[in-house]
Amino acid sequence: MSYYEHNINTLLASAPYLKGIEAKEKSNDLDFFPTPAGEISGKYKGLYIHSRHNPVREAAQLIEREMKDDISCALFYGFGLGYHIEVFIKKYPKIPLLIIEPDISFFLKVLESRDFSHLFLLQKVLYYINPDTANLLSFIEALPLSNIQIIKLRSIYEFHRDYYKQVDGIVSSYLSKKEVNVNTLKRFGKLWIRNLVRNIRHLAEKPGITLLHNSFKDLPCLVLASGPSLDDVLPFLPELKKKMVVISVDTSLKACLDHGVEPDFLIIVDPQYWNTRHLDWTKPQKPFLVSESSTHPRVFRFLKLKGFFASSFFPLGQFFESIAGEKGKIGAGGSVATAAWDLARILGASPVVMAGLDLGFPGKKTHFHGAYFEQTFHTISRRFLPMEYMSFKYLRDGQPFLVPANDGNMVLTDKRMIIYKWWFESQMNRYPSIKTVTLSHKGVAIPGMEGTAIQDLLDLPNRKEFIDEKINMIHASTEQDKKSEERYARLKKAIRELIDNLHSLSVIADQGIETTRKAISSLKGGKISRSLLEQLNTIDEKITSESSRIIAGFLIQPIIQGLVHTSIQNKTPEQILEYSEKLYTDLKDSCEYHYKELVNTKNFF
Numbered sequence: 001m002s003y004y005e006h007n008i009n010t011l012l013a014s015a016p017y018l019k020g021i022e023a024k025e026k027s028n029d030l031d032f033f034p035t036p037a038g039e040i041s042g043k044y045k046g047l048y049i050h051s052r053h054n055p056v057r058e059a060a061q062l063i064e065r066e067m068k069d070d071i072s073c074a075l076f077y078g079f080g081l082g083y084h085i086e087v088f089i090k091k092y093p094k095i096p097l098l099i100i101e102p103d104i105s106f107f108l109k110v111l112e113s114r115d116f117s118h119l120f121l122l123q124k125v126l127y128y129i130n131p132d133t134a135n136l137l138s139f140i141e142a143l144p145l146s147n148i149q150i151i152k153l154r155s156i157y158e159f160h161r162d163y164y165k166q167v168d169g170i171v172s173s174y175l176s177k178k179e180v181n182v183n184t185l186k187r188f189g190k191l192w193i194r195n196l197v198r199n200i201r202h203l204a205e206k207p208g209i210t211l212l213h214n215s216f217k218d219l220p221c222l223v224l225a226s227g228p229s230l231d232d233v234l235p236f237l238p239e240l241k242k243k244m245v246v247i248s249v250d251t252s253l254k255a256c257l258d259h260g261v262e263p264d265f266l267i268i269v270d271p272q273y274w275n276t277r278h279l280d281w282t283k284p285q286k287p288f289l290v291s292e293s294s295t296h297p298r299v300f301r302f303l304k305l306k307g308f309f310a311s312s313f314f315p316l317g318q319f320f321e322s323i324a325g326e327k328g329k330i331g332a333g334g335s336v337a338t339a340a341w342d343l344a345r346i347l348g349a350s351p352v353v354m355a356g357l358d359l360g361f362p363g364k365k366t367h368f369h370g371a372y373f374e375q376t377f378h379t380i381s382r383r384f385l386p387m388e389y390m391s392f393k394y395l396r397d398g399q400p401f402l403v404p405a406n407d408g409n410m411v412l413t414d415k416r417m418i419i420y421k422w423w424f425e426s427q428m429n430r431y432p433s434i435k436t437v438t439l440s441h442k443g444v445a446i447p448g449m450e451g452t453a454i455q456d457l458l459d460l461p462n463r464k465e466f467i468d469e470k471i472n473m474i475h476a477s478t479e480q481d482k483k484s485e486e487r488y489a490r491l492k493k494a495i496r497e498l499i500d501n502l503h504s505l506s507v508i509a510d511q512g513i514e515t516t517r518k519a520i521s522s523l524k525g526g527k528i529s530r531s532l533l534e535q536l537n538t539i540d541e542k543i544t545s546e547s548s549r550i551i552a553g554f555l556i557q558p559i560i561q562g563l564v565h566t567s568i569q570n571k572t573p574e575q576i577l578e579y580s581e582k583l584y585t586d587l588k589d590s591c592e593y594h595y596k597e598l599v600n601t602k603n604f605f
């Protein structure tokens with residue numbers, strides 16, 4: 001059996017997700033030759049892939065030069081002839097890795113050079129052999145990403161520089177999103193829980209967005225975000241409303257109403273009080289309100305609209321829904337605009353037309369004219385704090401940088417909004433059958449989201465009567481649910497049981513704190529008591545057996561993330577025990593916070 005046959009059979013047996021690559025052609029541009037050190041090296045399109053003298057020594061130098069301490073996984077840009085990968089695995093046998101190689105024909109030719117079966121049999125190695133990065137994220141997410149090391153085989157990297165820049169963007173955006181998620185949890189975790197408790201009656205009463213599935217199938221839909229380019233669309237809104245389903249985010253609602261148009265759907269998912277101020281001086285009567293159970297309660301006090309709930313992303317909300325009924329998921333890209341696009345997808349609409357989705361600062365503007373934040377800047381500006389300075393500060397604080405715009409020029413964006421760009425790009429790849437276009441010609445270019453002109457939309461046929469008929473059918477399906485009282489009763493019973501369970505978990509966490517402190521004291525005295533370690537193991541087993549641990553664990557995710565980032569191998573026993581004490585303390589605090597909020601649910605039924 002040839003090297004190629006043995007390698008390809010072993011690879012496909014251990015990585016069946018690569019099946020199909022064997023049907024591709026092998027490269028004719030790669031030649032192999034022996035080196036003085038005894039290994040095989042290669043030359044691709046006239047350039048050496050590895051050292052022509054000693055490729056193994058060169059690979060060892062690469063790993064030594066590139067590696068840093070305490071990594072959780074490695075990404076290899078380029079398979080080459082595998083020498084750098086073998087050196088890495090020998091030196092770091094427990095670290096998982098992903099090999100990213102865009103040139104299938106090159107890779108297949110490499111399989112003729114020598115035996116790689118020892119690599120292909122390793123379960124900790126993933127292979128992404130694909131010229132398209134569309135599905136790369138799912139492979140990256142399979143790795144422990146707390147501390148990534150990227151190793152570039154320069155000879156291969158230079159042949160595919162644009163491809164690997166895309167990979168860099170995907171990795172960077174994903175890590176930024178993870179960091180934002182952790183920081184957001186630190187900032188809003190308790191607020192989400194407090195809002196969930198105060199909205200519990202609405203959770204029991206309102207139907208889920210699953211009822212809206214394909215209710216506007218193949219009808220055009222206009223999504224109104226709040227970027228500066230919304231100004232270009234607003235004058236045409238009354239005419240567009242006759243031709244399209246209209247979804248407004250909360251920040252653009254007032255502008256919509258000011259132009260004589262009530263949207264068909266209004267989507268609000270923000271937990272903060274200040275975000276509800278966008279609703280001031282608005283009294284919409286017709287839109288369906290699409291929201292989520294952690295939205296600030298003022299929204300539901302202020303707006304007396306029929307509406308729908310999406311499923312919660314938080315353990316407490318998911319617990320409530322397990323009793324009251326699941327609502328249906330909506331995309332969580334971190335922005336109300338991402339949720340609005342996903343609502344359009346759920347409605348079955350096509351095409352989806354995005355208005356005001358700039359994801360940047362065309363003309364160095366932050367919002368459309370008359371947005372609440374702009375009005376606030378005007379209100380609080382004074383001689384030594386002019387509005388221009390506040391706008392500049394908003395731009396500067398996001399660390400702005402230039403990226404390609406839809407019109408071929410460059411536009412300012414920042415590290416906050418580029419995450420949303422990545423989210424939309426991933427959705428364009430995930431749902432290629434949903435045509436999405438944008439009216440923001442000077443906004444950030446999103447692959448898969450082409451530009452369109454207002455005139456093209458104005459030429460669409462009038463569908464007002466048909467859309468109104470669909471709206472009336474939805475109204476008829478949302479009449480008062482006579483089973484809500486049954487759900488109230490089930491929720492009350494489940495909450496009482498959860499309160500008791502959280503109290504038990506708090507007691508166990510307190511035991512963990514006390515036992516850990518004794519263990520630290522014992523260790524400082526010379527040697528830790530084995531009985532104390534056994535007690536800590538018993539406490540951990542009790543915690544994992546408590547059903548409320550997932551709910552209570554929600555608020556301690558930041559410290560868990562910190563533990564993931566920390567290499568236990570480099571910590572002293574005392575440092576590990578101190579970390580355990582912190583974990584038990586935060587768990588107890590989380591139990592007590594949930595307990596305090598849940599005992600107040602009787603005030604909100």
